[in-house]
Amino acid sequence: EPEVTQTPSHQVTQMGQEVILRCVPISNHLYFYWYRQILGQKVEFLVSFYNNEISEKSEIFDDQFSVERPDGSNFTLKIRSTKLEDSAMYFCASSATPGHPREFFGPGTRLTVL
């Protein structure tokens, strides 16, 4: 079965540094998402992306965050200047259609900000 992949599995960075989290969605999917889960808390929506633009974003997704589909296969989440509170598991997801989406999630990247 096709799956969403994410790299790296674990990223450790210093506060204030930029990080880029990478995702390869399922190949025929058109809608892409980032979610995050702070340890012990709920999974939270960050952003959705379709047709090379953001379609929805949450209040968490401020100017420090950006997303990009640089080459038609990868989908990236960039955090410009990481804060301690950005430490979380970040999940990428993709779906074929938005109407009745069944979102397929990747295994996640654990981001640790020191």
Add this chain to the structure above:
Amino acid sequence: KQEVTQIPAALSVPEGENLVLNCSFTDSAIYNLQWFRQDPGKGLTSLLLIQSSQREQTSGRLNASLDKSSGRSTLYIAASQPGDSATYLCAVPSGAGSYQLTFGKGTKLSVIP
């Protein structure tokens, strides 16, 4: 704003027992509901997706029901096995016209051999 609550937060049962996990949501204008499984430190695996027009969906030993009018869903697991031990998450769209999912905090299930 959509809110999702899952009860209980944790559940421990002996192997072989049937069990029910509960999910409630505040905005009933949803077009589907999903149940996910999350193993420790791992990603989310979609178990069942119920469309708003359906009342239940089955996959193997799992059966999920949906009552939109009351804002509730249940996940029934029959003949539980130690391999079922995981956290089970319920998720619904955040509102009309939105495709972002709002998740509950999950029920952590432990099946004791």
